Amino acid sequence: MKINKLYLGLFSLLALMFTGCKDGGDDSYDWATVSGNQVYFSNELPATQEISKSVSSITIPIKRVVTTEAISVPLTVTKGAGSIYSIPASVSFAEGQSEALIVVNYNPDDVVYGDYEDISITIGDESYSTEYGKSNYSFKIGVTAWVKMSGQATYREDLVTTFWAVDNLVYKLDIEENIVEKGKYRIVNPYGAAYGYNDPGDWDDSKDYYITIDATDPDYVFVEKSELGCDWGYGMWSVQSYVTYYMEQGYTLEDLKSKAPGIFGKMSNGVITMPASSLLFSMADYKSGNWYDSGTTGMFGVALPGAVFADYSVELAYAGIFTNADNEVFAVGNLVLGGDATNVKAIVMSQDDDADAVADALASGELEGIDVEAGRIEIPIAEGLEGKLQMIVVVIADGAAQSVATANFEYYGGGNPWVSMGMGVYTDNFIGTLFSLEPVTYEVEVLQNTTLPGIYKMVYPYGEAYPYNDPGDWSTAGSYDIEIDASDPEGVVIYKQSTGVDWGYGEMFIQSVGARYNVDGGYDLATLKQYGYLGTLENGVITLPIFERETSDGGTAQYQGYVTMGSSTYFSGSAGEFKLILPGSPALQAAKKMVSKKAHSKGAKRFNGARAKIAKYDFVSNNLQPVK
Numbered sequence: 001m002k003i004n005k006l007y008l009g010l011f012s013l014l015a016l017m018f019t020g021c022k023d024g025g026d027d028s029y030d031w032a033t034v035s036g037n038q039v040y041f042s043n044e045l046p047a048t049q050e051i052s053k054s055v056s057s058i059t060i061p062i063k064r065v066v067t068t069e070a071i072s073v074p075l076t077v078t079k080g081a082g083s084i085y086s087i088p089a090s091v092s093f094a095e096g097q098s099e100a101l102i103v104v105n106y107n108p109d110d111v112v113y114g115d116y117e118d119i120s121i122t123i124g125d126e127s128y129s130t131e132y133g134k135s136n137y138s139f140k141i142g143v144t145a146w147v148k149m150s151g152q153a154t155y156r157e158d159l160v161t162t163f164w165a166v167d168n169l170v171y172k173l174d175i176e177e178n179i180v181e182k183g184k185y186r187i188v189n190p191y192g193a194a195y196g197y198n199d200p201g202d203w204d205d206s207k208d209y210y211i212t213i214d215a216t217d218p219d220y221v222f223v224e225k226s227e228l229g230c231d232w233g234y235g236m237w238s239v240q241s242y243v244t245y246y247m248e249q250g251y252t253l254e255d256l257k258s259k260a261p262g263i264f265g266k267m268s269n270g271v272i273t274m275p276a277s278s279l280l281f282s283m284a285d286y287k288s289g290n291w292y293d294s295g296t297t298g299m300f301g302v303a304l305p306g307a308v309f310a311d312y313s314v315e316l317a318y319a320g321i322f323t324n325a326d327n328e329v330f331a332v333g334n335l336v337l338g339g340d341a342t343n344v345k346a347i348v349m350s351q352d353d354d355a356d357a358v359a360d361a362l363a364s365g366e367l368e369g370i371d372v373e374a375g376r377i378e379i380p381i382a383e384g385l386e387g388k389l390q391m392i393v394v395v396i397a398d399g400a401a402q403s404v405a406t407a408n409f410e411y412y413g414g415g416n417p418w419v420s421m422g423m424g425v426y427t428d429n430f431i432g433t434l435f436s437l438e439p440v441t442y443e444v445e446v447l448q449n450t451t452l453p454g455i456y457k458m459v460y461p462y463g464e465a466y467p468y469n470d471p472g473d474w475s476t477a478g479s480y481d482i483e484i485d486a487s488d489p490e491g492v493v494i495y496k497q498s499t500g501v502d503w504g505y506g507e508m509f510i511q512s513v514g515a516r517y518n519v520d521g522g523y524d525l526a527t528l529k530q531y532g533y534l535g536t537l538e539n540g541v542i543t544l545p546i547f548e549r550e551t552s553d554g555g556t557a558q559y560q561g562y563v564t565m566g567s568s569t570y571f572s573g574s575a576g577e578f579k580l581i582l583p584g585s586p587a588l589q590a591a592k593k594m595v596s597k598k599a600h601s602k603g604a605k606r607f608n609g610a611r612a613k614i615a616k617y618d619f620v621s622n623n624l625q626p627v628k
Contacts, residue, residue: 039130053111070095072091076123085106104141181214187211209229215267234283237281240291245291314336318331331389335373346379348380389409417451430499435468454537456542480500494510494544496511505565541587544560558575
């Protein structure tokens with residue numbers, strides 16, 4: 001299937017150097033005129049000799065160029081102490097024979113599945129060898145512990161979806177089970193011919209590639225580092241879970257089980273799943289440490305032969321407020337459920353509450369929600385709960401939350417404190433610059449809070465009003481106004497908020513630099529203000545400071561805030577032009593002349609944010625520096 005594979009970032013491309021050989025038959029040797037029989041090992045012999053427990057020997061070919069006489073060639077064999085393999089001390093060629101066979105004998109009863117031994121065979125007399133061929137053959141020998149399972153597994157893909165605008169495909173694959181380590185599985189060639197978005201030449205068909213999954217403990221499943229054999233022009237793909245990544249950093253498996261259980265997957269009823277953002281994906285040279293968050297939708301899964309994925313999907317849309325005759329207030333929503341979603345709970349909470357934590361509490365019984373079914377639902381709003389709220393619906397199965405949906409809204413029991421100021425002028429410098437788009441200036445409605453002076457809201461500035469949106473880019477299921485805290489005109493901050501927009505890479509959240517240092521870095525606003533990390537409100541115009549950072553190519557780039565998509569956060573605002581001109585500002589009339597009259601479209605603009613990606617666990621320096 002032909003698709004436009006737009007890669008979401010800049011990865012290091014490796015220059016591969018290959019050395020060609022001259023034509024020379026099977027082994028491409030350029031034979032000079034030398035004396036002797038010129039005995040050699042083929043350069044096409046495998047690095048691993050796979051044997052079988054149903055036979056007692058294998059043969060290894062050895063060749064020569066001069067065949068005029070019968071000869072016996074001495075061999076030097078290097079193997080481990082207690083080796084189960086018997087290899088002769090010489091090999092014989094009959095007159096006219098160009099190839100002989102070295103017989104390796106063993107007792108099948110002594111062979112242990114998965115136990116490979118290193119062996120080296122060398123031509124024992126240099127007079128028989130040639131400088132133009134291999135005089136030594138080193139290899140591993142043993143019998144694989146991997147056995148093909150009867151039937152095929154079902155693979156639900158969620159790695160490539162993080163980086164390209166492709167769907168979560170579900171398709172069948174061969175799968176192997178480790179008969180020594182029960183609970184270990186590997187799916188065969190998941191990104192070969194079976195992957196629907198591949199074009200011919202995208203994958204290496206010279207050998208098999210696997211995703212190896214350790215489900216030996218079904219409550220703590222992880223994906224081992226696995227090369228995938230596919231390359232869309234940026235280097236060979238590889239995958240591993242955060243578990244193996246941290247184990248390479250020195251953490252033990254038991255450490256991670258106790259300290260970070262959320263990075264493990266589970267296997268239940270023959271279905272293996274991994275939580276969102278528990279996987280890492282690499283292109284080019286994964287040994288260099290270029291690993292990026294993947295599996296961000298949480299859809300990654302493998303159903304063993306005979307097992308099926310349960311449909312626990314849930315979609316929720318906010319539909320308004322309902323007050324009954326007893327003066328009880330309800331949030332109303334429209335709910336769509338998957339066929340296996342039979343135990344569903346709902347509750348209304350503050351938007352400050354973590355929806356996933358609430359879902360876990362509902363599943364465990366720590367919180368009491370109401371039972372809901374598909375269709376129109378009415379969820380009671382607890383007395384005294386008001387402000388920015390969210391409807392939370394969780395599908396529960398096997399005693400755990402399987403899927404969660406939320407819808408944001410606002411409710412003020414004592415009257416709405418927000419009043420409209422009219423239309424202001426906004427220049428976006430968050431989203432557009434991540435997609436190689438110029439900053440765009442347009443009109444937005446601005447609200448002010450009558451009880452909290454200096455708190456403003458732009459009414460859904462990234463919805464239909466945003467000139468770069470195409471139909472379907474923005475959500476209509478909730479409130480996505482952007483609130484700006486300018487209660488201190490010299491200390492303006494924009495805390496992390498959803499824009500309600502998704503251009504195919506995850507719901508976008510924006511925040512100012514000061515907000516992130518305050519919330520995630522632990523710095524108080526007074527300190528951030530002193531060092532110039534907060535914005536300003538002057539003459540009715542809100543602006544944010546401009547920062548500089550080093551780029552991977554040794555240059556510098558500007559930024560004014562951050563955009564989060566999925567589980568990844570990116571520097572944004574490279575144009576340095578963020579501005580909101582409030583209604584009533586002396587600058588408003590002149591600014592309205594700058595509003596673009598032409599229609600915009602993001603079209604196929606390329607996302608360039610990977611170069612601006614922030615490390616997941618290392619986002620700020622411990623020492624603030626004054627803004628220059």
